[in-house]
Amino acid sequence: MRSRKLIAIAMAPFLLLPFFFSSAQESRKSEVKVLAYTNATIYPVSSPKIEKGTLLIKGDTILAVGTSEGVKIPAEAKVIDATGKTIIPGLICTHSHIGSVAGADSSSPIQPEVRVFDSIDVRNTSINKARAGGITTANLMSGSGHLLSGQTIYLKLRKGNIVDDLTIKLADGSLAYGVKMANGTNSIRDSGPFPGTRGKSAALVRQKFMDAQAYLKKRKKHQEEKPEEAFERDLALETLADILEGKRTVHHHTHRHDDILTVLRLKEEFGFKVVLHHVSEAWKVADEIAEADVPCSIIFLDSPGGKLEARDFEWKNGAELSKRGVVTAFHTDDPINDSRWFLRNAAVGVRAGMSRQKALEGLTLAGAKMLDLDDSIGSLDQGKQADFVMLSGDPFSIYTRVLETHIEGEKVFDLANPTDRLFAEGGYGAGHNREASGCCFYR
Amino acid sequence: MFKIILTLAFAAVAHGQLAVKADLLFTMTGDLKPIKNGIVLCGENGKIRAVGPASKIKIPAGYQTLTAKVVMPGIIDAHSTVGLSGILNSPKHDQEQLEKSSPMQPELRAVDAYNGRDPLVKWLRDLGVTTVHTGHAPGTLMSGQLMVVKTNVPSITSVKDTLVPTSAVASTLGSKALSKSPGTRSKAIAMLRAELMKGQSHRLKMEEAKADKEKDAPAPNLRLDVLVDILNKKTPLLINAQRHQDIAAALRLQEEFGFDLILDGAAEAYLLLEEIKAAGVPVIVHPTMGRPYGDLENMTFTLAAKLHKANIPFAFQSGYETYVPKTRVVHFEAAMAAAYGLPQEVALAACTIQPAEILGLDKKIGSLEKGKHADLALFDGDPLETTTHTTHVIIDGEVVSSSAK
Incomplete structure (x- = not known):
C-alpha cells in the first residue's frame, strides 16, 4: 500500500490518473457505509436457509444476518431490496491456477523456496472471470509437475493494483499461504533429478523432510546456545521447517488410491497438516481418509480418464467423503474447470448423493477451514468479512446466474456493468490478458 | 452363472414392445414444446410404433412399461x-x-x-x-x-x-x-x-x-x-x-x-x-x-x-x-x-x-415420430439441470442403460 502511494505521488506530475485513483480509495475507506440487503433468500451456510432474510453489513464486516423481523435496520443504513435474489457466502476455491501463476522451474523436483506470490499478474483476465463466478477467495498454486513446486498464496480477489493489495495477513504479520506438493504420474519424469517411479518420489520427499527435521534441531540448538549470533538460514529448509511446525498446510495433489495412502503415511511420519487435492479414487479409500481425519478438496470432471490415474474417477467422491465426516470442499483447478462454473461442482455433488448443505459447505466453509480462514470467511455470520454473492436463483440450478460479487463490502463484480458482463459471458476482448477496453483509463 | 441368468432375463424384456410414459414428453417436432402426459410405443422392429398424449394412446397387452418425469429423443x-x-x-x-x-x-x-x-x-x-x-x-x-x-x-x-x-x-x-x-x-x-x-x-x-x-x-x-x-x-x-x-x-x-x-x-x-x-x-x-x-x-x-x-x-x-x-x-x-x-x-x-x-x-x-428409430433418453427431471439423473436409455427399442447416472 505504502509503495503504491509513493508511486502515485511520483507519477502525479506526469499523469494525474493514479493520483485520483489513490485518493478515491482513501475516501472510500474513511466513510463507513451501512448496507441492508432485504427480502433475499439467504444461505448463511453455518445455519439453515432464511426465506425473506436481511443481510446487514457495515464497511467490510457483517453486522447481522437473519429474518426481516429479527434484524433491526439502523436509520443510517442504505436499504437494497433483494426480493427474488439469493445470497450466499463468497465462494472459496481451494485450488486454482488463475493470475498467470507459476512456481518451480525444471531444475529440480523439490523447490520449497519458490513463492508463487512473485509471479501473480492481478491484471490477468482470469481473475476478473473468477470474480464473475462468485469466487472471493482463492488458493493460487503452481502445478503438479514437481514433488514440491512452491509456496502457494491465498488471495482475496479484491480489485487491487498490485498483488500485495490482494493478500491476506496473518496475526504474525506474514502472508497466508500453503505449500503445493504432488505425487503420482505428473511429477514423474523421464530423466533426473526428477523421480522415475513412485517409490523414488516418496524417498526423495522423505529425505528432504528428514533434512528439515535436522535443520530444525540445529536451529533450535543455535537459538539456545548462541542466540546473539546470526543463524545461517536456508530458504528451502525454512519452508519445510514451517510445515513440520504446523505453521503451513501442505496442499497435496494426488489421484490414485495408493498415492493417497502414500500421502497419509507421509503425514503420519512427519506430522504435517495436509489437504488432499483432486483425489479421483477417494471412493476406494474413503474409510482410510476418514480415519486419518484429513480434509479433501475434490475435483469434478464431466468424464473420467484423460490420464491413467483419473481412469477410475467417480462423481460419488463428494458423497462418500462427506458421509464419513471428512471435511470436503470443491475446487476449480482453473483452467481445468472455469471459475465461472464453480457453482456447478456443487450441483454434480448433489447429483451423486451429497446433501445440499454439505455441497454448499464445499463451496464455502469447508474451503475456509482448509485455508485456516474460517474465523473470518466461509459463512454469513456476524463479525465475519462481508464476502457474499448475489444469485438470480437456486445455487444448484444451471439457469442461475451470478449477479454480484462482494468482497469486504465492496462490489467487485456486477453483471449489470458491461465490462463485467464481458468477463462473465465472454466475447470479443474478454480473453486478452490486459485490462479490457472501457475501463477507467478510457473514461 | 447367476450373472448369466440375470442377463438373459434382462434381454427377454428389453427387446421391443416397450411403452414409455412421460410426465413431459419432448418429441422435438413442430414448435418443440413438450406433451404433458405423453406415451411412446416402441415396436418389435426397433422403430416407434406410436407417440402422443396418454389420452390418445392405448398401451397394447404384453408391453413392458417404463415411466419417467421427462423423456426426449436419444x-x-x-x-x-x-x-x-x-x-x-x-x-x-x-x-x-x-x-x-x-x-x-x-x-x-x-x-x-x-x-x-x-x-x-x-x-x-x-x-x-x-x-x-x-x-x-x-x-x-x-x-x-x-x-x-x-x-x-x-x-x-x-x-x-x-x-x-x-x-x-x-x-x-x-x-x-x-x-x-x-x-x-x-x-x-x-x-x-x-x-x-x-x-x-x-x-x-x-x-x-x-x-x-x-x-x-x-x-x-x-x-x-x-x-x-x-x-x-x-x-x-x-x-x-x-x-x-x-x-x-x-x-x-x-x-x-x-x-x-x-x-x-x-x-x-x-x-x-x-x-x-x-x-x-x-x-x-x-x-x-x-x-x-x-x-x-x-x-x-x-x-x-x-x-x-x-x-x-x-x-x-x-x-x-x-x-x-x-x-x-x-x-x-x-x-x-x-x-x-x-x-x-x-x-x-x-x-x-x-x-x-x-x-x-x-x-x-432426432425426434420421436412414428416409424423413426426408437432411441430415447429418460430423466427424473429437466434434462438440462446438473442435478437431474438419466434413468434409462433406449436404442432401437432396447433398454441399453438403466444405471440412473
Missing part, C-alpha cells in the same frame, strides 16, 4: 472423437484421433479406428447419448473422416454397423493446424486450395473418361477419390475455424470450390452472423464450456443464443479434449448455453433434431 452428439480418443489418453494404445505424419489425409476412415468398447462410449450412453458423429479430430488441415454411429455398437464389423460410414471430412484452420508447414494461415489456405484443385483435375479426368471411351479413367486414388466426393457434395467438409478470419477463410473456400460446408467450433461466429447466414451454412458450435484460450480466447457462452436469434441452424458438440475431461457430455454443453439465453427446448433440439438435420439423418433419428 441425444445426438454432433461432433465428437469418442471411440478414437480413448479414456487412457495413451499414445499408440488408445489415441487414434490424429495422425500427424502429413497435414492432409482425408483418406483416413473413422470406421478403421473406432473402438465402441472404450469406457467413454458407455459413459456417454449411460447419460443418454445414443448417436455420435465421431472420427478424426481437429488439429491438421485435413485429419481424416468422420462417421455416424450409435453408442450401442461395440465393433464395426461392416460399414453397415454405422448410420453413415463417411459423414464428413474433418478440416482445421487457425493456429491448431499450424506446425512447421503449414506454418502460417496463408500457407494453410494455399495448401488446401492446391489439394482441392488436384481433386478438380481428378474429377475432370473421370468425367472426360466417362464422356469419351477412347480416354482411360484415372487410376483410383484413395485421397483424390475422397476429394472428388467432397467437390461433388457427396461428403461435406467440416471445417473447424474459431477466429473470425478463419471462419471467413472457410466461407471463401466454400464459395470457390462449391462443397457442402459445415462450420465447426466457430467461436467468433458472432462477428460474422450475416455472412454465415448468407452462405446458408450450419454451425456445430464449440463446447459451451470450452476453455477460453488460444483461438478460443474470445469465445462466448452466448454464441448458441446468438446463432438462434440469427436463425442460423446449429447443433452442440462434445468436441475433442486432449486432457481431462477426456470427453465432454453434449447435453451438459447445451445446458450451459440455456443458462446464457438459449430457450430450453431449442437447447434440447440442438442436441437431437438439429444435428440429425445437419447430418442428413432427420428421417431416421
